[in-house]
Amino acid sequence: MSFWSFACREPDHLPQASLSVAGALRGESSAGYARAIEPREFRFPEDHGPHPEFRTEWWYYTGNLSTREGRRFGFQLTFFRSAVAPSMPERSSNWATRQAYLAHFTVSDIDGGRFRSFERWSRGALGLAGSQGEPFRVWLEDWSAEGDRLHAAEDGVALDLTLQPGKLPVLQGERGLSQKSEEPGNASYYYSLTRMPASGTIRLGDERFEVSGLAWMDREWSTSSLGKDQVGWDWFALQLEDGRDLMLYQLRRSDGTADATSNGTLVGPNGESRHLGLSDFELEVVNRWESPRSGAVYPAGWRLRIPSADLDLRIEPLLPDQELDVSFRYWEGAVRVEGTSRGRGYVEMTGYSK
């Protein structure tokens, strides 16, 4: 008998490990919430803060780090805000809220061959969790992204990083409006900071590692997005050694084909960006991995070709098992890029776990 299963109403980016949940979500009425219908003017730093009139929102940090000696790590720290109702009557209790928060924290110890993932839930009340634009802060209990610092710790695993902005924010999709299916409004506002120099420490049990590397932040808010036939997605965030960054996602339909709204953005070394449509790239799965936990079979190696950018890349997970063992299972992990350009990155895959 389950309930409180916080039926993730997150339209697309929020991990959904099971079809049934994705199905249940689509029935939800989005009445009363703001919708992402047309491009908007982004303002910084205000837009780093929350947009509570939309149903869902997230702050998504991933990155590849290494020590001076070359020991490699990947990390993910994500905060999700999800409104459970578009409005709420006046309440006297300080616990009352319509905002729920969820956060995921992972560390991939590439050379140690170990992946750790953690999940937290809380309500956006009483200071337990929340978000604000100025000064920027999003937190869930003592996990936080505050100013230029990230902090998370649980069960002997800790992450403390300082980030620099790197390139300017990149507006994804059409000037920041990222269409997720044909229906108007099934879209999000989406921007990224694709190359953020990061340094700090990672703690694993009694060991402390001074690390540095590149982080990537995605910011997205929306009310609804997934179309009827969409079952999941594969999302790539790649940082190439030639200074280019590539964001690309493919929405998968239930018949196995890629949805027409699948798209990407190629960011040049100086921050200039170029939109990529479905016809601009070819993605081929060359390897698969079966999760011993969920039995789900995930892609575990790709060939990505973008002829117009002279890119022919092989993408491989740095660890096969980077499946998050959380309420809704999905795979999100550090990858290595080789081919016409070398690099590192993060890949997220949802909709594989039954």
Next chain:
Amino acid sequence: MIGPLLRSSIRHLLRHPWQFGLAVLGVALGVAVIVSIDLANASATRAFSLSSEAVTGRATHQVIGGPEGLPDEAFRRLVLETDLPAAPAVEGYVRVPSGKSGKPGRMLHLLGIDPFSERPFRPYLSGGTEASREGSSIDLAPLLTRPGAGVLSATTAGEIGLKTGGSFSVRVGGGVRTIELVGVLEPADESTRSALSDLLVMDIAAAQEILGRVGRIDHIDLIAESDAQLSQAQAVLPAGAQILRSSARTETSEEMTKAFRLNLTALSLLALVCGVFLIYNTMVFSVVQRRTLIGTLRALGVTRGQVFALVLGEAAVVALLGTAAGLGAGVLLARELVRLVTQTINDLYFVLSVRELAVPAGVLIKGGAIGIGATLAAALAPAIEATRAAPRAAQIRSALEARLRRVLPRVTLAGAVLLAAGAGLLAFPGLVVSFAGLFSVILGSALLAPGATVLFMNLLRPVMGAMFGILGRMAAGGVVASLSRTAVAIAALVIAVSATIGIGVMIDSFRGTVVRWMESTLRSDVYLARPGRAGGFSGGDLDPEVALRSGRLPGVERVNLLRRAEVPSPDGPVRMVVLGTDLAGLSGYELKEGRPGEAWPAFQERDAVVVSEPFAHRHGIGAGDVFRLRTAKGERDFSVAGVYYDYASDLGLVLMSRKTYLRHWRDRPLTGFSVDLEPGADLEGTIRRLRSAVGGEGLSIQSNQALKKISMEIFDRTFQITSVLRLLSGLVAFIGVLSALMALQLERARELGVLRANGLTPGQVWHLVTSQTGLMGLAAGLLSIPVGLALAAIMIFVINRRSFGWTIRMEVDPMILLGAMTLAWGAALLAGIYPAWKMARTSPALALREE
């Protein structure tokens, strides 16, 4: 020889169906009473532990605050500054009105939780298993965002007649609130279903709002693996907070009701003792009746072992039938008793709802073993008796009677020794030892009964002769002449009747004491209170300004402020009554220890408390000692200035002055207040003025008289179960007398035949039989009075004192004694009717031919 033996046995049983049937009934009643009390206790305990499991979940520890609860902030700090899983809860009780006037309606246990913190704690609420992800889910959105949104188990919702989306009214505190059912819980298994019964789950925000506890948490559950984690938690908690083991909750409740349950068990044993005597009586009788037959059988070569087996075999049949019937009846009876037990627990200890009777096999096995074991044990002596006589001697009844008279002094001596041993046991502390002493006194009295009967009849014979002539003397003489049969019957009767006297006098004395105590303590003219989170000790919160406003009304001389609070202490929560009044307002409290002239000024001005008698008993403290409480600023010692008489709660109460209380706790609200009128002021008018002045506050306003009346109703309700047990003992007694005396008279058919042949008219036979049974009833009744009073005294001065710690003044209502006499005598007379009628109708020739 077994064949004919068995046949003789069966024929005997068939020829005496009354005797046999009543013996079975006696066993059945005894077993039924024991089993039903056991089941009622077991069901109450199980219901409590299930409901506390439902609330506690997997928590290892629980943080509780002082009377003011814990601030919201305490949870935030725990979560942000420690790494312990923590889940907050707000608890209370709400009542669903029944719709029918006069019925109290259904009590729901409101549990306000934070769904986001639940997962590690209450599996039935949070799902969290692989399978449950696919299962039915409750929409969190309305639960979080709609005020008054709640969920119930599907069963409870069905019983109230609600569907998801429906709403219902509940009474909480002084007002009525609407709850919207936004989902139902489908329990996965039977124990979850029981645990969820009557549980109304809400989001903590809505629960705070409904219960009027905004900003306050009742407890925070923790899962701690080490002491280090606990001290980490303690460090961030406010000083008034206390961390308890989760099991402490159940342990405390068991401790609270332990004495109550033990007393019930002991009373049920009393009913069984009556039943056992009845069996003993029946078996002795059946042996005596057949002494000729047994003698003949022995003469024919039947061995002692076979005779022994014959008698025990018959007892086994009685035991099996009676026990089986008793187990069945016990389960049925338990359905009624569990209601009474629950009612008493609700009135005296804590809110508990028992929706179903638990029937653990253990209870039935225990009841069955006691029933069969006691019956066989009771038959042992008669069986040995049957084997002992030499073949020919067994045929001579006079030999038996003669021997009984010879052993009579020894029996009497044994009785005296048992009595003395009982008295000795009573001198030792300990409740179980006390009960052993009580039963020893009962058995001793039973053994004294035959001797006392002989004495009584010898004294009475001349009187009876003077009044009724030869027949009167014969009636009295007959009782002594057939002592082998009458003695046991009278002893059984004495036990049963004295039990009803003892329990009756005990309840009566208690009641009288409580009435006097209320007269002295409840001195104010009007009592006002905010009905609280129903069932909780603390009650609702009331702004002190309301009381002060009432104090300014014309005709009001003084208001006394009252706060009830449950305060943590190193020994667990302590119930405290905080009084804001002057020395005159305290004069109603009668001190058992401590001098009023010193105790009350200390109470008013210094950190001194006055504790109730049961409290002093439970905690083993007295005037001059110190007692430690956990205040909002940490643990503090309070000196005990005195011990006062109190009968409100056997858990014990601590009295503290409001001045002292506010020095140590930040808890300003009141639970209620009382109003003293100026001399000559008009009561009705003042109540009207009070009503209009503070009517909007949701207060209950009661006059002194009304409050006393309600208190006595509760008192009577809590003793209902005791009265029922008394009634059952009386019933066993009645059946015992009926069966013993009826058998006795039926057995005299031949003797009466001889008398008839010698010219006794049917009317004279009637007279002889009824006056003989009447005499026995009278003897038993008279003997029961001293024994009953002794039992009452033991229950009042030893058992109650050691169980609950209170001083009760024993008082004897002659009506109780008269009632007991009537019971004994009435049963005896009734027992004579059928044999007398039968004898009077039978022709002498037939009666003589019978053997």
